[in-house]
Amino acid sequence: MSELNQIQRSTLIRAPRSRVWRALTDIADFCRWFSAETDDPAFSPGAHVRFRSTYPGPNYKMAFSVIIEEMIAEQKFSWRWHPGAKLPGEDVSGEPMTAVTFTLEDVEGGTQVTVTEIGFDLLFAARRERAFKDNDSGWKAQMAAFERYFSEGA
């Protein structure tokens, strides 16, 4: 089931690595392409940065946050977070987080940007365990988990 553990996506950007790095890690630039807003001033390793989504749709203004791990200039930017949408008031703080890593590479014509997100196996295992707990709170959690699956893509 290892194919359920990670997502990897990549794109070629026709610009030097220094420019891509700035767009990735300058928090104002980041907010523009990520469709988010924040009151926090900057990214730095170890920082817990809070955002609200500005992506149009049902999750508009949904709060989310990232914990910055590594920032290796013009090479690697990584964070941990709780992926996906959540219901208002739903507490996912006890769930395992996934790890997101951006890597930048020089290629002909520009910069290859690759994003890798790992840790979904632990997340699914935790949700299954929570959902199948043979008691009332497990049942409510299962309802919430299924609600989340069905509301996410909308």
Added chain:
Amino acid sequence: MKAPDTRIAASSALFAALGDPIRLRIVVRLSRGEPLSITELASGTEVTRQAVTKHLHVLAAAGVATSARRGREERWSLDQRQLAQARQFLDRIAQQWDDRLAGLKALVEES
């Protein structure tokens, strides 16, 4: 892709199918991965084989459990649609990354 109303109907059937302590217990045992016979599912419980059979058919109708014949015996396991749901979740996350990388590319290349 199923239409949203079909998905809601399907999820209601799923909730109803799991909304019973005996069925939940069956699902928990099957979630360990090894396909089990009705005799194995009934052993160690106060539930009869007939009752287990009935519950398995409710779970099958909801797309939670599925059976395959091995020799003379029918063996039950969780339906792969459970897995498909996880895959759908990943597909949506992957789609969001595609959108965001496209946004990053546009921001950098157009500025």
